[in-house]
Amino acid sequence: MELSGRQKKILHAVVEGYIDTAEPIGSHAVLDRTGLTCSSATIRNELAALTREGYLEQPHTSAGRVPTVKGYRLYVNELMRERELSQSETEEINRKLSGTASGKDKLMADVGKMATELTSYPAVTISAAASATVKRVDIIYIDPNSFIIVLLLTGDTVKNKLVHLPFSSTETLLTRLSAVFNANFTGLSEEQITPELIASTERAAGDTMGVTSVIAGFLIETLMTSRGAGANVSGEANLLKLPEFQDPDKAHRLINYLSDSQNISALTAAPDFGDVKVLIGPENAALELRDSSVVLASYDAGDGMRGLIGVVGPTRMDYSAVAAKLSYIAGGLSRLLGAGASPPAGFGKLMIKGGESNVQK
Amino acid sequence: MELSGRQKKILHAVVEGYIDTAEPIGSHAVLDRTGLTCSSATIRNELAALTREGYLEQPHTSAGRVPTVKGYRLYVNELMRERELSQSETEEINRKLSGTASGKDKLMADVGKMATELTSYPAVTISAAASATVKRVDIIYIDPNSFIIVLLLTGDTVKNKLVHLPFSSTETLLTRLSAVFNANFTGLSEEQITPELIASTERAAGDTMGVTSVIAGFLIETLMTSRGAGANVSGEANLLKLPEFQDPDKAHRLINYLSDSQNISALTAAPDFGDVKVLIGPENAALELRDSSVVLASYDAGDGMRGLIGVVGPTRMDYSAVAAKLSYIAGGLSRLLGAGASPPAGFGKLMIKGGESNVQK
DNA sequence: CTTAGCACTCCCGTTTCCTGAGTGCTAAAG
DNA sequence: CTTTAGCACTCAGGAAACGGGAGTGCTAAG
Secondary structure (H helix, E strand, O other): OOOOHHHHHHHHHHHHHHHOOOOEOOOOHHHHHHOOOOOOOHHHHEEEEHHHHOEEEOOOOOOOOEOOOHHHHHHHHHHHOOOOOOHHHHHHHHHHHHHHHOOOOHHHHHHHHHHHHHHHOOOEOOOOOOOOOOOEEEEEEEOOEEEEEEEEEEOOOOEEEEEEEEEEEEOHHHHHHHHHHHHHHOOOOOHHHHHHHHHHHHHOOOOOOOOOOOOOOOHHHHHHHHHHEEEEEEHHHHHHHOHHHHHHHHHHHHHHHOOOHHHHHHHOOOOOOOOOOOOOOHHOOOOOOOEEEEEEEEEOOOOOEEEEEOOOOOOOHHHHHHHHHHHHHHHHHHHHHOOOOOOOOOOOOOOOOOOOOOOOO | OOOHHHHHHHHHHHHHHHHHOOOOOOOOHHHHHHOOOHHHHHHHHHHHHHHHOOEEEOEEEEEEEEEEEEEEEEHHHHHOOOOOOOHHHOOOHHHHHHHHHHHHHHHHHHHHHHHHHHHHHOEEEOOOOOOOEEEEEEEEEEEEEEEEEEEOOOOOOEEEEEEOOOOOOHHHHHHHHHHEEEEHHHHOOOHOHHHHHHHHHHHHHHOOOOHHHHHHHHHHHHHHHHHHOOOOEEOHHHHHHHHHOHHHHHHHHHHHOOOHHHHHHHHHOOOOOEEEEEEEEHOOOOHHOOEEEEEEEEEEEEOOOOOEEEEEEEEOHHHHHHHHHHHHHHHHHHHHHHOOOOOOOOOOOOOEEEEEOOOOO
């Protein structure tokens, strides 16, 4: 059944009303919100119809209506007005984006904090969606017993490690090693680094002291953790202010779930999408997210890689505001990190793609 | 008034009983716990005396007793038995400590997680208590438009940054810059880097393109943030399981407080102490910590610097277990990072120092 | 199709009541 | 002087009872 214009208006009002108040919306409240010129009885008839069709539900007889997942989905896909960010909001975002001058990890942490502040929901960032490969290896000689490995990965992530050796090495050996590593390891991902390769590298560099394996070990570990890493969460505490997380147990489960970066990285599994993706309640794969919603925006992280920035909140979340803000931030990040210097097409524009659009007739 | 042996026994029982159950302890419960061979009436008399002296209090008439701060203090200073870690506990700690092979930041994050797991309280780590200085600057040439700055600080922290230039530079310029920076900046802290110094460095290196100021900017920023940074928190969600944080508002305030690394760094302000320090409730400087307790252990971070690892929990926290675990972890960290290769004296030994020991007669 | 009217439902905040754990005090016993 | 038994008293907190009010569904008329 196709919804009439009035029904859409009413659904719209119920969703936004519920987003505002977290309380079921009754016929009178709908009347107030829509400005419709009919009586509450008419509204009641329409509400009954929408309930029958599965867009709304009642917590109990004689309460107002609350949107179902199907109702939210329709709202997000069709009804939601693209929210324009106000001048001050865009200014704030731009200011914050340009403020961070440090490394990429810090940048992402800062951007996450910013998303939290703007939306007042916990924010997640995921830097490297694909698995990284080696771009370059450098070794800085400090003294006979110590050196620094500097590893440049695709996505322009730089990792380093200070190594103290229990024996002495020489600057020439390290220089040689650096050259051999660059020759042998450039472009490799973690799986491609085999024990044989390490052995042949060791021979090629004439390393008799086992420095090679120290370096190779660092490469492997970094590549391994960089796959799932780059995940970052901030603002978990904000959940506690929401009425739906007043139960400490519920809050605990979710916050705990979010504090494991493995779980965050798993969000990457969300199927391909263009700009902004909204996952409502049970549309989420993870059990722990089944009664929350996740909004994700993807950005261009350079080197052909994509990153994600998103927030987690109750299903009753202000999707339009959140989507607009995340989209804008993602656009800014793409500009900052993306391949070309020019802002990517569609920057700041909002295109929602969702889960299976299960709005049936 | 000096407490009698029996009174101490009773106080001991009340504190540990309350730590266990989070419920006020009555005369019968004391009897059970101490195995004392007297009647509950006698216990009641003693409880009344301890209450009069300010070691205990009653939530309301006709409830059991709860320790006051003064009671906890006496317990921590005099009564608490040094808890020996079990073999499996020390093994677990050792295994985890040796497991982490990455950079220092990651190590501290991992150690924090470990402390959370072991104590089930939120854990904090603070890496660099004192402000760091430059030990060495290296510049890695990538291509005409990009290079990596690698900065080695006291405490063997390594920081890096990949810089993209909007113009071209040359490898020789970068090599020269690296040399000049090492000559001019080694040993300097953030305040000592003046605009004049930067200008003279620029001249000395013959840099006409402003690369010098990019590098100097990174140094300044890194030194600045490294002062308060190195702060790390994990396991905040664990608070939500505790009965004293069932009020979401209370939990929110504390978690929020902990999520600002500025606040964590402020814990450094705690006066000098030897091994483990316990701050009970209002002994804390920060308002937000006034009804929680903090246990801190300090470790040798090398280069004459000290770091802190600690946990935050309710005043009713298992001080002896927590102190023992933190002390052991700190000992392991000192061994790992500390100046000498040999384990520092007193490793694994437990010496408590507290706030002003305000146990008055 | 809309609307006024009305009976009905049921959540939720308040009040009342009651039970039981635990106390303090007194008076006798050691 | 200390310990103990006995007893009256207190009070938090859960269970039950209550009432108001928001909101519904239905019917019958416009």
